[in-house]
Amino acid sequence: MKFMELGFRPDTFYTVESVRSVSSDLLNDLIIQVKSTKYLLHKFPMLSKCLRLKNLVSSQSLETETSQDQQVIQLVDFPGETEAFELCAKFCYGITITLCAHNVVAVRCAAEYLGMTEEVELGETENLVQRLELFLTSCVFKSWRDSFVTLQTTKVLPLWSEDLGITNRCIEAIANGVNVSPGEDFSTQLETGLLRNQSRRRRDEILCNGGGSKVESLRWWGEDLAELGLDLYRRTMVAIKSSNRKISPRLIGNALRIYASKWLPSIEERSADSNLVLESVISLLPEEKSSVPCSFLLQLLKMANIMNVSHSSKMELAIKAGNQLDKATVSELLIPLSDKSGMLYDVDVVAIMVKQFLSHISPEIRPTRTRTEHSRSRSEENINLEEIQEIRGSLSTSSSPPLLSKVAKLVDSYLQEIARDVNLTVSKFVELAESIPDVSRICHDDLYKAIDIYLQVHEKIEKCERKRLCRILDCKKLSVEASKKAAQNELLPLRVIVQILFVEQARATIAATTNNITTNETSVLRRSFTTRREEGIEEERDETKPSGGFLQSTPSRFMALCAIPRQPKKMLCKLLSISRSLSQRI
Structure with missing residues (x-):
């Protein structure tokens, strides 16, 4: 995982009775409240880089000209936690901070909130926002692992991440990094700690030995994406399917199978969110025949009948399964029926599959006698x-x-x-x-x-x-x-x-x-x-x-x-x- 260090001074922040302060010969003249933590800071380093704090202090000074008490600046709507604010404050003091995929989103949102842009920066040095953008563009979005970890952290601050374009840029970077051949920066693209141990060992063997087929080396990303929540997963898969790179429909189908096996519970343990997951998986199925096994389609169809998903989704599954009905088994066709007819199995949907198969395989063949x-x-x-x-x-x-x-x-x-x-x-x-x-x-x-x-x-x-x-x-x-x-x-x-x-x-x-x-x-x-x-x-x-x-x-x-x-x-x-x-x- 790539990282970036800013600043050169040692860390002088310390805590006294839940109050964070900076060791300095100068008296603290700025009190800022972030969440439940109070910071005793100095105006000069903070106001020289934070436009929002500068404006808040100016308005506060006009209101408290007759008062000798120093008022506390409340950052009520501050995005993220106090850790992100403290990293921004340390940057203002020139204290060394380390940025990586795990914290870059929170710090980027905090810097945007504080107004740490070129508009307030004095001199030729870049402010924090510009440095963070450079790190994202040149490092984070160049690596599959960093892009993936960064995308996962956006769920903490979804609105801010959307407004700053971080989410879309992460998804685009992931979509572009899916179809990578073993010889094309393969080690960078495969470095992810989110795979299962077995998958990690198999991947390490490929990297060390330089072997492995292209199909095997390209299946890892489906396991990584299965860690995403439904909304981010759906958006990422849509970007992968619509990208200019030619992604094999079988690989997309395999990724959907991995995601469904992780997030779709058994019929006995279905949850309230299962319908949304099932509908999303169905909508993402590739159009190409045999891109998804018939057994998987019929398994989805069984769950669709039990969960009462939309009729259009059921028909889509029936048509896709009908195109490869010759690969089905009798047990897979025994689809439970949940309506009030009393019948055990959904015979109508099997009839639809048979009709679709006949029209697909040989339209000119005449049906049985009427x-x-x-x-x-x-x-x-x-x-x-x-x-x-x-x-x-x-x-x-x-x-x-x-x-x-x-x-x-x-x-x-x-x-x-x-x-x-x-x-x-x-x-x-x-x-x-x-x-x-x-x-x-x-x-x-x-x-x-x-x-x-x-x-x-x-x-x-x-x-x-x-x-x-x-x-x-x-x-x-x-x-x-x-x-x-x-x-x-x-x-x-x-x-x-x-x-x-x-x-x-x-x-x-x-x-x-x-x-x-x-x-x-x-x-x-x-x-x-x-x-x-x-x-x-x-x-x-x-x-x-x-x-x-x-x-x-x-x-x-x-x-x-x-x-x-x-x-x-x-x-x-x-x-x-x-x-x-x-x-x-x-």
Whole structure:
């Protein structure tokens, strides 16, 4: 740390009963009260350098011409403590004083208050204000450490520091000193005593060995800045981001992470000032993608939901996290919800992230079918053997972009977690599931697991809601193992089981064509499935009829009832066993 010494005389100040005096052969003729301390001084050295004291003594002399008592000059609004005044007084007496980054702000404000400028100085020597400005410009603002320490001391006298421009000049010096290469006055820029011991040792190794990568050597300033209060930190980071030097967004993001980890408490220990800190950190986040890890963004989003920060800040976090959603995990997406809906997790914000990711990664990809397209039951679709064969091949090789497939799997795993929430509505579940494009969801096994969990937790949902939930499931994309489990799942609607059996029958037909399975077994499987398929189709039509449509559909209902076996469960088991036997023979 750099310092400056002024004066050459020894210190002759002494204290008697809380009164500070100067040893001299001359009598004291000036009494000054600063805070709770009284000073017995002399007019000549003090008034020759302090314009304010000169004016106060002149006005006091006019008021006390008839009085023989010496009055005390009260410096009521003196900035800072008595130490700063005493340093100014010693300068007037020519006593040696030492100035450094720790006390230069207080002395500079005191000198400005006392009027120690060139206007009152007699002779060619500079007064204290000019000497302090020279020290600040030539020494303090040339060093990162001195600038940083000086900036911290401005919080004691914020208004005076602002008026004198000390705060802004410190911030500007710090911003200019951030992006310094190891060979560019690196030792001066790195000398700071505010780092943790581990960081200090690592920095010393870099300095002694002359090694270390540039990225490692430039991370130290984020730890230093974390010591600042919120207002100074925000202003400094804004200056760093807007400086002419090209600062890496990753370094800025790393500095924000360090500051947040220090000043943002845990969710259980949040304080009243946490909202301000969180809002400031969010506003300072770089715009560049991947400048801040997705995990950090989601952590901020969790705190934002708990602390009820502004909606715009939440949306900013959701959009930034959505741009790199492929790097998130399921546990990180479980964002608590603090509203009165009763739901455990914020599903809406995850849907926003998915939408942002899709628009960012591949805008041309079409989303999953809409509700209108889902109105027709998938059990009524005409699925030919070629389509089944094509889908079977897609399970192993997919043309979907890897990032899309990764996010689709992430969303399906997320659906499995939130499906356990008893207050989660079918609409929320379906909307999130439908936000994933069909092309990116290669296999529907994870989606089936999520639906199964939801049906187990929500046993009392209406039949129409149950069917609406299962419409998002594409049975053609279920694996053989998942199809076997789904075909025996009593929670699934009848039409879904019919569709699963049809897919299995189609797969068996493909295998029969390839492996010459007997025509008799294949025809038995087809006849059994056709009966069950007609039952499912007729049931679907009856449910879509108006309330008065029973009489109109009597012939078709009668035919369907004639075709339905008396024991449908046994028929399904028999059909499934036939399908399994065919698969085993294959």
